[in-house]
Amino acid sequence: MKTIVTTAGRPTDFTKQLAKTAALQLDLPYIDRQKRTVTQLQQYYQSDVLVASKSRWEYYGQTSTEPFFYHPSSAMFRLKRVERGERDPLLEVCQLQTGDSFLDCTLGYASDSLVAAFAVGESGCITGCEANPVLAFILHEAFQKGRTEYIDFQAYMNKIQVVSTDAVSYLKTLADESVDVIYMDPMFETSITESVNISPLRSLGVQDALTIEWVNEAKRVAKKRVVLKAQFRSPWFEQFGFHQIIRPNTKFHYGFIEKSCTQ
Template sequence: MKTIVTTAGRRTEYTKQLAQNAATQLGLSYVDRQKRNIIQLQQHFQSDVLVATKSRWECHGLNSSEPFFFHPSSAKFRLKRLARGERDPLLEVCQLQAGDSFLDCTLGFGSDSLVAAFAIGDTGYIKGCEANPVLAFILQEAFHKGRTDYVEFESLMNQIQIISSDALSYLKQLDENSFDVIYMDPMFETLIKESDSIGPLRSLGVRESLSSEWIHEALRVAKKRVVLKAHFRSSWFKEFGFNQIIRPNTKFHYGFIEKAALNN
């Protein structure tokens, strides 16, 4: 989908410069608002619209009623639970420890990576792949340049390196045993009506389906485990040999493949 770059309705020289710089960096066209609203711009240019506001970036998808911008999504309440000493199912299946390395193949809002960052601490490291370069740009600006309203997560965001690439292409570049845990959440296999908060991401995200090649590369790069999150009825668990962890009354389950078990 085509994307143009513009400013918020009340343009300042600061937001104009931000928008022009982003357009150059991403190889997109800068368009002056000229008192047009987002819908008018979308319809006129038949494109998504990346908007520079005073404090953050927003991407208004042509086929979405809500903009994509960084927010911690489920990480906000999950981190509070962890701070109280409660458990998190992702951390349990990943078995992350302080100092581990974690590759998030499907970064999205980065909520799972934020939770992983809490577990591994500042001695570990995290990389997250985002296949849509515009979304990767928004996350990069939020995580490392302070272009976000969620500054309370700054220390965790700083631990996460944003990779503007699809997961399979990035995995192919890596050496064997490069990351302790490889994580994938290809959320578009089955739509969940209750997941309204990810609507903008669903509209703008690159739809990726698991393949034998993807799993092969993930297992090659992983030291310990490859972890999958999918709909509880997904055929992927059985098809690709994941040990599915049954979670009663939940729409999503986790599964894992233990690297050591394959080598025995």
């Protein structure tokens, strides 16, 4: 899908420079706003629109009813709970320890990666794959340059290194047993109507189904575990050999492959 870069409705020299720099970095056309609405720009250029505002980036897809901008989604209340010593299902299945490395194959809003950043501590390492280069750009700007209004957990955000590629391609570049825990959450398998907060991401994200190549590469690279999150009726748990953890009254379950069990 074609994308153009522009400024907010009332541009300043600062937002113009931001937009022009982003256009150059992403190899996308910069378009002067000229008091046009985003809808007018979408229709005229038949494209998605990346908007530089004063404090954040907004990404308007042609098929989306609202823009994507970075926010930590469920991580806000999850982090507050784990900081108080309460349990988190993801951390329980991943069994992360201080100093571990964690690869999030499906970064999205990075909610799970933020929680993982708490678990691995200062000496740990968090990497996330985002196949859509514009989404990857927005996430990097939020995490590494503070271009977000959500700064309560900036220390955790700073730990996340965003890789602008699909998960399988990135896994192929990694050595055997070089990442402690590899996590995948292909959210597009089944639409959950309650997840309205991810609707802009759903329309803009790259929709990849889980494949045997993906699972095999993850098993090769993982040192400890490969973890899957999927709809509770998903055939992927059995199909790819994940031990499914039944969570009563929840629409999503976790599954894991213990690396020691695959050797």
